[in-house]
Amino acid sequence: MAPLNPYTYIQCPCSDSASLGRPTDLTSPTSADGDEDNTFDPRAPRANFSLYPLEYLLYCEDCHQIRCPRCIAEEIATYYCPSCLFEVPSSNLKSEGNRCTRSCFQCPICIGPLSVTSIETPPPSSTLLSPDHAATPHSTYSLICSYCNWSSTEIGIQFDKPNGIHAQLAKLRNGGASRLTAKERKERRKELSHRGGEAAVAAAAAVAANESSGGQDVDLETQFANLKLFCNSQLADPSAADNGFSSLGDLGFSSPSSLSRIMNLYTGGKLHDPRAKSKLGAMREALAADEGLLESNLNESSLITRLHQSDFLDTASSTQICSQPPNLGEPHLHGASRFNSSLRPVPYLLRTKRSKRCPVCRHIISKPEAKVQTTRFRIRLVAGSYIPSISIRRLNLPGPNGPAAPAILGDLLDPLKPVHFLLTFKNPIFESLKVTLGAPATTPGRFPSKVTVLCPQFDIDANTDVWDEALKDNDRESSSRSRRRAGTESQFQVEVGKIWERGRNWVSIVVEVVPASLKLEAGQDVLKEDEDVLEIPMFVRIEWEVENGGDDATSGPGRDKDQKEKRELAYWCVLGLGRIKQG
Amino acid sequence: MSGLSSGTAAGTTPLPHRSVANIRSPHTSGNTNPSTPSSSSRPIPSSTFGSPSSLRADEDILILELGTRKLQIGFAGDACPRGTVWFTPSQLRRVGDFRDWSSESKSNVDWKTKKVTGEKWWSRDHELWEYDVREVDLGLIGDKVDRALREALTKYMLIDSRPRRMVGVLPSGLPLPMLSAVLDSLFSRFQPPAISLLSSPVALTVGAGVRSSLIVDLGWRETVVTSVYEFREVSTNRSVRGGRLLVEQTHKLLAKHLPENQKKKANDNAGETEDYELSFDECNDITTRMVWCKPHLSSPKAPKSSDGLPTLHEQDESGVAPVESSTDTSKTVRIPLLSCRSPTTIELPWEALAEPSENTFFDSQYTESSFDDHELPLPLLVYRSLLQLPLDVRALCMSRIIFTGGCTNVLGLRGRIFGEVSKLVEERGWDGVQGKGADQMRANPKLKGKRGSRPANSGPSGVDSPSEGASGQEQDGVWHDAANTAHDECPVEEQLKRGQDKRPRVQGKMRAIESVGAWSGASLIAHLKAAPVSTVEREAWLQYGAVGASKPSEVDQKSARQSFGPGGLMRGSAASNSWTLGVWGMN
Structure with missing residues (x-):
């Protein structure tokens, strides 16, 4: 004990x-x-x-009250990456997410920091001294954990450049296959729509079909983007103005839309009166992969065989999986996420420096130095001194x-x-x-x-x-x-x-x-x-x-000083x- | 709930809303202590937090999905949540208690492996709530949500504590007292101006891009099959066969293979103890890593046995197993275990690792009649859910099956369920009557004509062509019929049809589709500024609590409908005075 x-x-x-x-x-x-x-x-x-x-407790001097982390209002002073200590502007946070977008990564197996190392493609020894060696285009880079020796080559990922790893990684799937990022896809779509007309739409569909290759390969991000686009186009349709998601809200039977729906359902032969139907189904459902519909692949026998052949240690533990950021670059993994090969380097979560206020009187009771490197506080009213x-x-x-x-x-x-x-x-x-x-x-x-x-x-x-x-x-x-x-x-x-x-x-x-x-x-x-x-x-x-x-x-007007x-x-x-x- | 109808009437006299007893019976509580103002129990007066300097971060809406084991949070419009917080025992510890990091704490799990009467210590601390509200501490749930959300906000969301609108994605079976506790906690601790509620099946449906679907939620606590038709939940069926049972079955398997000297209390009272040998974390981990499910092989040549399905299934498996792992049947898996007496490694036959999922989800060695309503095997559960749906709803739902929940990670499980349901449909059609008598009656040529006259029955076709997807054809027949009628030419129609897609909707055949998930679906809904199921305003909640909600049917739809225009967001429905708790306030 x-x-x-x-x-x-x-x-x-x-x-x-x-x-x-x-x-x-x-x-x-x-x-x-x-x-x-x-x-x-x-x-x-x-x-x-x-x-x-x-x-852990602070103290508000004006309210004369203890303040715990639950009864404090916080404001963010600085966002920064704990690994490279670079300050991140708050505008980036919304667009780029809550992780470091430079080259700071954590090992997915242990949590050690990963470093970029070049993989030597063994050059002929005679050329070592030749001047063109420095410009040899063949060197590739990988992320290596110096603690557990994990390398990104284990998941089939190599980089062409030693910098901007985050951007490069976003374009790579495990195994090395490249993918389009959301931005690129948007640009491509824009390009196509600029050409104008029906043809462009068809072309876009073709492209979508191409990149999805049969609907099975659509990654999460693409599916979500497709869905969003589809819903937007449906809602933009003027005839759909009154009947988009409106049925989400009205649960009673008294609403006109409900009534019309019920009438439609139970009027026998006129069930499919085209006029009524067109009004009813103003917002139709997605029908293809480029609209966000995705049929699931239920045949997992190949994965079972893979599990059969692999060892216990080839699978990722639940803590390792939990620390993974959501992987938008892959299609629905379901059970496949258990293999070590589906793990990805974890970009460092950003951190914040926060100043704290009393929620009642709004006085600041803790304020750190804005600079990332300093650990000092400008104001700090800890309860221990009261x-x-x-x-x-x-x-x-x-x-x-x-x-x-x-x-x-x-x-x-x-x-x-x-x-x-x-x-x-x-x-x-x-x-x-x-x-x-x-x-x-x-x-x-x-x-x-x-x-x-x-x-x-x-x-x-x-x-x-x-x-x-x-x-x-x-x-x-x-x-x-x-x-x-x-x-x-x-x-x-x-x-x-x-x-x-x-x-x-x-x-x-x-x-x-x-x-x-x-x-x-x-x-x-x-x-x-x-x-x-x-x-x-x-x-x-x-x-x-x-x-x-x-x-x-104000506290004591009638009293002596x-x-x-x-x-x-x-x-x-x-x-x-x-x-x-x-x- | 009968009390809710009087809730609106009681709007003039504020009722204390904190206690659940009051939610249950507002009549009595209103009489006994009418003088208690609801604000007296409020920890912090609302006016202080709503101080003028607090700028509302209007543009960010937080989406919050609560499940039994985890909380997911992110901004509306994002494709996936920014952060996921799992409910773990370490969250229940005091701040500044770092014993989880010390090596000694790992060995000190003795009390947890005990099966204490009435309390499931083993997995309890990993869960947010238990739906049995009789013994639950609602305040504790509020505290858990508070702490998890705080962690998520600081660690993943990186936002300050300005009040923000929230959208809560909740399972539709959540009991009202729990919902009330969660809302209490959110409103009093985080000061959102309003919280909108969405049920997860609906969000999942939106996330799949369809309007109707059959959601098979292979969740932790239970498996819930919900059919959604035109964005509303039509029916729900549940079974206790879920992740928790799976982990317990895995534990059983591991304990069985544990060497005798590793067992904890082997010789105390043999056989009687129901204590656990291993820690929950370890069993959970092994379950997610190694457990798989035998695939379903459709065997068309299997004879249709008269006395039901179970024997048939067993035949299937005995036939299937050698085929499946013909490569190496004798393969064993070595699993290291740490939480038994001393660290050890056990060897399990590969086949054995399919047992837990077999026992948890199928239990095919028992006959169908031996199952209670709350523990139906999953294929049967899905089949029955479909069976009880109206014909047209079923046709849409059966081709939009969405598997979701943590147990979808069990390799092969989705395919197996899907296969078995298809088989059930193939064998039985959409006829709820089963058994020898029904078979005889169907086979009886005298009765055939009479039965055939009933339009909605697909029994006869099942007899005529037992090997085909009889019902599917029937469905197709109906719908093709309908489609054919719509061929009259009409200029108005043409105009209306222009915007429409002429591709037919898939229906009447079994099909599974993928959803981006409940969270992402909710994110999409919030992003599109659609009216949510219900919106609760902070002031209204703090004043009245759950009794202030009016029944969905009582809401004046005209006033609510005005908000459906573009930009209506959640503001619109808030403009009307009455608000509802959506599906949660229905009963």
Whole structure:
């Protein structure tokens, strides 16, 4: 069993109201505990979606509220490729897609970066020194993974030029056959239509038939383009104006189009009254490959034979297939996509730098430098500098029989034996904090452990300048020392209502826990994942006072400027203390 | 749903829409807590997010397809989705929990391989929803959708969080509470001004370029056969034989071949445990990689046995198998396994890898009468779906069969289903009555004349020419007839016909066609600015929820029809006050 580092998760208050608004009777029976409906249950499956480590949280200074990734509005500062670090203009994104269009590719087998390597067509050794060697036209290039040695020649793809790989790859199918890209096809069509007349249409159809070679070879992109073209032409037909896709919308029987359709269906001999029919079928269906209709090839016996002859490792794993970008250049693959030979180099997904705003007051709470290469932020209001951090340490008190054993990180907790944990709250702000803690007496879940917070209410001094502290007379320091010393003298006696230790801007308190026994009764289900972890939900409420600045007169028009404004923040957090020993 | 009709009446007094109980019985909820304003439970007031500075990115419409196992998203007009997010257990973890990356987590799947009563832990975390809404946590579904969509938006779409219109492509069998949960999550978290809904069978039909089709969705949870006629769903049949069952059958096969010392709890209580030996991921992976399906060989010389089909099929296979793999019948496949006790490699005969699909989709060793309605073998399911369609609809649908869904990746499966359905049609015609009595009656010359007088019955022709596609001819006959009548010359007709294509529509014969997919079909629909099945405005939803929807039949079609002109987009139908939930709000 993996050792467990004690951890702290904080629930963003934004999800609070949402979860309370839900009906509880439909959730799992564990969370429907009637009167205890306000206690946050870290084991509930939904809790995982609202808990964040402190480092993931931001803080809005104007609303005085924690902001989690779910309650933040984002704006994009820069798009860039993580491989070549080139900035991509946002206009390209719409047209070129979300992947790097230069020569950055990932290996489809592992995820290593691919590099362009020239394939040496062995030149006669005598010509090596001759000047025309440099201009030899025969060298081709391939993408090679330096980690797993995969090469694009394995899927039959070679390139003529070492640059612009993305564009070259778009024109190649696996196996090396070339294909027309969407742009080229459009141009060709335009050319044909410029010649004008019916002949052009026929010619276009012929071309389409040619390139599709019997309708089986039409790739996805072409089929979609054909469909789009066909639908557009059908909808552009004036007689079709009222009856294109309109039947998508009206489901009732009262609409005129429905009525006419029904009348058409059930008027016996006049079923095919041409006038009615022409109106009915104003938008006809696609009839040929150049209109987007594609008959499927159901005979897959050749593929089965291929699978029969291939090894398990010749097929791509599901993760490899999932990381493939949609392959528009191939016809419907269906089962054929399982072979390694159908994998393609994966162009890097572009990434973004985002600035974040508070959704309520629209103030920016995080803004990165626009330059791709820098990792700095112009503005970044992390929650860690506004709310106290909590660190957890196991406290081993010397028992009645002998000295304490040193606490080992990740030690398993003995069931039904009281243990003490030291929670250290550190104040990051320049005001002194008043902290109130609340924790349920027993942890929720199938195995309730008893929890006692020995000192649920205390003050933390302000995070003053370190030098202030040093320059001042060592009053306070000595007092904190004395506190520690006092502890030593009283044999580490844990006292209820007293803090354990205090420093310049931190306070430690003791929590006593009696871990539950994990013995399963007959008929009970097995332990689920992490059910042996002792997690205690704790409601933290902090209060502090700030100088009421004169700038926001709206908040307190009648008040003195000297009067201090009281602020408070309250949230649930989850403390993971350790694993309980099983059996 | 009976409650929906009163939903419009309740429009004046907003009802709390959050709880599903209220959707079910709006009468009682309205009486018990009429004072609860619906906005009290809203996490963030709508006005704050709709702040003036938020520019609407009007031109991009997001298309969002939700399935049981994955979410696909992209812009309208694109040929394929930009990103696909699979629902995985790692998505259910807390942010900052990186244990999936540590090597130890792989071994710690013990609790998942257990079959916990009532809960399918094995595959549950890989799915978004279970259609059984009795035990489902709707909030959790909302959270899952939220997280998956967030990942898709940041990783693949690379867009900011300005509100955008969305088009949701959903399976038409989605229960209303789930739809409500999904819409809740989308509206409250992403602030789209409106969400349009499209059902995936219709989108698939558009994506194939036809107006009518028979969609055979070999999905994960179940197989759904939907017939679409003129862009509307006419009938639906389903069977639990889907991808999940296939993976479980694969697991069974692998577990059978696992050496004894690799089994986890072999000696605890032998035979009784239904625990899984291997992890879901591994079985899923092996299923997608190696499982295949024996092809269907049409055997015209097979005698028509009187006591039904199943025995016939078995004969087929026993005859087929040696022919198919005559090259190397004894070939074995070595499959490495990692999630059993210690990594091992097992050897399977090649033939055995066809067993899972055989058992999952066909189960041909059992007689037809032994299947329940929810577990019909697929050929029978497709045949029955066709059978129950009206004659003309059937004629169109049978020549526009679209196979879709994840299980189409099983090599040979589509061909096998198609072949068997064709065979069923050949043998039985379009006569729903089967069995000895029916056969005798058909063979009885005395009754023949009487039966022949019934026009819609194709039984007699089946007797006369048992080897031919009797029904197909019948269909052809009807339609040829119809075509012949249209030969009168008329100037108006000529004019009307000019724009028309004179090529006849293919009908009455079995044919399978390819669709670009539900997502792409929806993309096409949105791109062409067609009116969607239903559009839900954000304000209306937040105020009333699902009870605010009116029944499709109640919508004033005149006001809705005005929007069908060019540029109507989704704005038009929103202009009318009433909105519907389309097929989802029908019952």
